Amino acid sequence: MGSTFLTQFGVENYDGLEKYTVSSTSQSTVLLQKKKRMQEVQQELDRKKQEYKVRMHKCNEKERELAEKQARIRESVVRFERFVKENDAKRTRALKKERDESTSRMQKEQEIVALKQEHLQYTKTKEKYLRLLDKLSVFGSYIDSVLEPSDEFHEIDDVLRRHSTLTHTNKDLRQVVEQGNHEIEEMRALLTQFSKDKEDEILIATSDIAGQQKRSDFMKNENTKVEQELQYRDNAYNDRKRRLGEAKMAITNIYQRCKKGNVPHEDLNNFDRLLEYIQNRMLDLGAIARMQKECNEYKLDPRGWIHSRAQGNR
Template identity: 30%
Template sequence: MASNLANVEEYFRINMEKKLLIKAPEQEDHDLTPATKLLEKRREMQEVENGLHQQKAEFALKIESLAHRREELAKKETQLKESLMKFDKFLKENDAKRSRAMKKSLDERKTRELKENEISNLRENMTGLFNKKDRQTKAVETNLAYQRYLEAVLENVEEFGEVKDIIGRFDTLAATNRELLDRSREAQERTEKDRASFLHSTEEKNNIMLNYNNDIAKLQTRLEEMQQRSAKWQSECDHTMNNATQKSLLLGQIKMATNNLFNLVKSHLNNRLNGTGDTVMQLEKIQQFILDLSDITTDVAPARIGVA
């Protein structure tokens, strides 16, 4: 605030100096005396001071009004902050209350569900008990008929003195019947086991016979295959023997022809060749004779042509 006042005073001082520096027209200054000029200046200064005081007063009023408004704004701001704090506190308290209410509602809901489940279970148990009671009541009514029947039997049979004697006899007979049933069941179980064992043994023997039959069939198939192979081998052997016979016959013919040819060569050479039974040597001798004969023919043919 002091800074604002200093700025205002500076503003008025500058305006005052500007007004004091305003020059009057030269003609008027020339006509006025110094005393008149001084009075005029004082009057102007007084007017300026009066205006300055008036402006200061107005400015002070404005400053005071602004300060008052600022105080009111500060109060309103404080009140607003207090209201906001109260509202925030109210919201927090409201949230806390709502959270507690929701938790309480959730707890009450869980408790209610548990109670409802408990009530449902109790109702089911009660229904079961009522049903059991009805069954027992019906059983009692049914057993009363048996009791009346047993009492009627006592009146007509002298063997039993009380109803419990009849019940005891019945229990004895029932126990004997159960024992007989157990024995019968055990005998039936043994029979079933023996029958199952017999069936199992029969099945095993049938399987063994089936395996033997399969083995026989496989062996029969193998025998047939071996017979087919034997026939094939016999055919190949016969074919080989025939080929060998033909080749032996051909070889004999070749040897005979070679021997005849060798004898011809030998006779042509006047028996100068040594006799041999080796066909290869005979062929070599024949080859040598043919080569010699060819050479002689080659040499003699030109000589005959020259003589002619």
């Protein structure tokens, strides 16, 4: 049984094992010591397996988190592109509205200029009729002067003829004066109403212009805010794009360093496959490092240790 144990342990395959002497101890004591040693090795191996499982679990978690992060980044990029398109549409509508309001304001200003010119024309007409009234008032003064006593008329017929003539003339002049006064009153009423209407229109137009100016200033401020927001979004998008590019370059560089000479090349745009290859390569290198450490610790030949582990697994 002792010789069988020594054969399974691979004495002939380990050049670096420490040789135990049994000159002063019994065969059973040596066997117990070797069993204890094997138990310690097995415990260490189980611990390494557990560490390997934990690390594999962490790697899987990291891979899943990276995939979720990439999905979130892609989703953010899509949302941002949609946001940029919507902001461009809003900006176009705002600029169109600003142009329309500016055109409307210019039309209102032109209407105000036209109304002022029309008001000036009516003022000139009013002054014209006032001058005509002053001119016609001379006839009233003349009639009053004729009624005064005079030595000009010596015959009764002359006086009667003069009276008749003056009566008809007075009648005609009174009709002219009354007609002129009536026309003047009508023109004065029309001018007063027109002036009032035009003043109201000017006030309304001025109020509209002030409102249009306020809306124009508000739209300019909103347009400035939108442009600033777009600039901020563009900077954030470029930063995300740069970080994503750096991550892809880092993955590609690590893959190039981990790649073996005869291993077929992976598609450099398939980052999931590249990460999987890097993970497997890191696990292989970790296993090799742990194996080398254990061999150095127990002073074993790595090739014999691998052969012994293969027989133990069978």
